[in-house]
Amino acid sequence: MDQRDGWIWFDGEMKPWKDAKIHVLTHGLHYASSVFEGQRAYGGEIFKLRQHTERLIYSARQLDFQIPYSADEIDAANRAVLEANKLTDCYLRPVAWRGSETISVPARENTVHLAIAAWVWPSYFTMEERLKGIRLMWAKWKRPSPETIPSTAKAAGLYMICTLSKHAAMDAGYADALMLDYRGLVAEATGANVFFIKGDEIHTPLPDCFLNGITRQTVIELARAKGFKVIERHIKPEELSNYDECFLTGTAAEVTPVSEIGDFRFTPGIGCKTLIDAYTDAVTPKRQAAE
Numbered sequence: 001m002d003q004r005d006g007w008i009w010f011d012g013e014m015k016p017w018k019d020a021k022i023h024v025l026t027h028g029l030h031y032a033s034s035v036f037e038g039q040r041a042y043g044g045e046i047f048k049l050r051q052h053t054e055r056l057i058y059s060a061r062q063l064d065f066q067i068p069y070s071a072d073e074i075d076a077a078n079r080a081v082l083e084a085n086k087l088t089d090c091y092l093r094p095v096a097w098r099g100s101e102t103i104s105v106p107a108r109e110n111t112v113h114l115a116i117a118a119w120v121w122p123s124y125f126t127m128e129e130r131l132k133g134i135r136l137m138w139a140k141w142k143r144p145s146p147e148t149i150p151s152t153a154k155a156a157g158l159y160m161i162c163t164l165s166k167h168a169a170m171d172a173g174y175a176d177a178l179m180l181d182y183r184g185l186v187a188e189a190t191g192a193n194v195f196f197i198k199g200d201e202i203h204t205p206l207p208d209c210f211l212n213g214i215t216r217q218t219v220i221e222l223a224r225a226k227g228f229k230v231i232e233r234h235i236k237p238e239e240l241s242n243y244d245e246c247f248l249t250g251t252a253a254e255v256t257p258v259s260e261i262g263d264f265r266f267t268p269g270i271g272c273k274t275l276i277d278a279y280t281d282a283v284t285p286k287r288q289a290a291e
């Protein structure tokens with residue numbers, strides 16, 4: 001990933017991709033004082049850019065640091081990365097972290113850095129393939145309590161258990177893992193939120209200890225506009241047998257139907273298709289411009 005051609009915005013400058021480096025004594029690397037975003041551009045427009053930028057700033061505040069750029073400057077930097085790399089349809093990754101001036105746990109004086117990279121990350125599946133659904137395994141790791149970690153931040157430290165869970169799922173032949181929370185309730189996948197459909201009702205876990213995804217919020221609005229009743233509630237794993245369809249949402253995953261979670265089976269159908277179509281329509285620039 002580090003040996004590509006291209007440009008990365010790094011602390012206010014466009015740097016050649018291969019030169020966008022940091023020191024090994026970076027605080028963010030040792031103590032996870034790092035927050036990031038993931039957003040996609042469609043046809044040259046970054047979908048919900050301002051919301052992603054605001055979440056990045058919010059995540060940094062949750063970790064007790066401040067990004068030294070305004071939301072307008074961060075938005076402009078994201079657009080500049082698209083332009084420098086001549087990209088129109090891609091994924092963008094802003095990341096902010098505490099630098100390397102001191103390597104003790106307290107690090108208020110360390111410089112806060114910001115970098116933004118972008119690369120082509122197409123949707124993996126055609127509509128036909130997507131509608132077959134992906135297979136999920138239950139994760140061994142549980143999402144921690146909000147009293148344990150700032151769980152509403154998109155912070156690097158929260159991803160340790162995601163990587164472990166995803167590796168375990170892939171080793172066992174699954175696409176991803178579904179995580180329960182510290183109470184044993186259904187939470188989310190390793191990089192996406194989860195929804196369940198029964199008739200015209202859609203149920204999704206309350207995001208009280210995991211990321212309330214921007215795609216999740218978008219899909220809730222779209223589903224309501226399509227006439228679905230959307231209910232956010234605590235869902236126990238044994239309740240999953242009540243549902244016909246299941247799907248994941250996320251910037252990278254977009255709307256991805258699920259066919260299997262452990263012993264539970266789902267058949268992606270009209271509900272998933274309706275929401276995939278609605279989301280595809282929502283992210284196209286003509287729609288964004290009209291909003």
Ligand code: PMP
Nearest residue numbers: 191192193211213214215250251
């Ligand atoms: N949960 C986790 C753990 C994630 O990494 C993501 C992806 N950012 C999501 C949910 C979905 O968030 P969004 O829709 O904002 O991409």
